[in-house]
Amino acid sequence: AQSVAQPEDQVNVAEGNPLTVKCTYSVSGNPYLFWYVQYPNRGLQFLLKYITGDNLVKGSYGFEAEFNKSQTSFHLKKPSALVSDSALYFCAVSSPWGGSYIPTFGRGTSLIVHP
Amino acid sequence: DGGITQSPKYLFRKEGQNVTLSCEQNLNHDAMYWYRQDPGQGLRLIYYSQIVNDFQKGDIAEGYSVSREKKESFPLTVTSAQKNPTAFYLCASSIGQGPGTGELFFGEGSRLTVL
Numbered sequence: 132a133q134s135v136a137q138p139e140d141q142v143n144v145a146e147g148n149p150l151t152v153k154c155t156y157s158v159s160g161n162p163y164l165f166w167y168v169q170y171p172n173r174g175l176q177f178l179l180k181y182i183t184g185d186n187l188v189k190g191s192y193g194f195e196a197e198f199n200k201s202q203t204s205f206h207l208k209k210p211s212a213l214v215s216d217s218a219l220y221f222c223a224v225s226s227p228w229g230g231s232y233i234p235t236f237g238r239g240t241s242l243i244v245h246p
Numbered sequence: 247d248g249g250i251t252q253s254p255k256y257l258f259r260k261e262g263q264n265v266t267l268s269c270e271q272n273l274n275h276d277a278m279y280w281y282r283q284d285p286g287q288g289l290r291l292i293y294y295s296q297i298v299n300d301f302q303k304g305d306i307a308e309g310y311s312v313s314r315e316k317k318e319s320f321p322l323t324v325t326s327a328q329k330n331p332t333a334f335y336l337c338a339s340s341i342g343q344g345p346g347t348g349e350l351f352f353g354e355g356s357r358l359t360v361l
Contacts, residue, residue: 174352
């Protein structure tokens, strides 16, 4: 079975400071990893993904994530947070080889950026 | 523009009534999904379909039914057997199997409230 853990229900950061939203995963075989963002009462929007290759993945709105195989992590980062980044962030994993191609989502982390 | 359309956005239902949520996509995607979102629980998979006229149960299929008669459409019926149907329902699609799997495109969601 595949699973995702987002250990923080909420992350608070001041505008202009760097932000990190944590994600760890468990899967058989090589993972596909994803980050999505959700604004209130809206659907999820894709931010970025790791399939293979460079461990540092760059995505939309200045976000990036680093794949760390030894720590089974895929933390989301941004060098300088904006108030408009405040939203709910979901990490997801799929594994077409050893697990399921259907992504499993974490519980979500609420990011609050203070002015 | 291509995308996924869910309707209605808000729906109220009396106990004991069935209700059908619509999901239409014009992305030419093979796979479609229904997720349920409850506060603090992330996204839970209800049903998914990889191809027309075929669908599979997800983790929480009890009390729900679906059909996939056309590639573009994947309606979800919440039946009276669903004991706690009040939730935010999200429809998604993806290109199916292969490297693009797990990258989902979401609709804007339907919020169902049982009175």
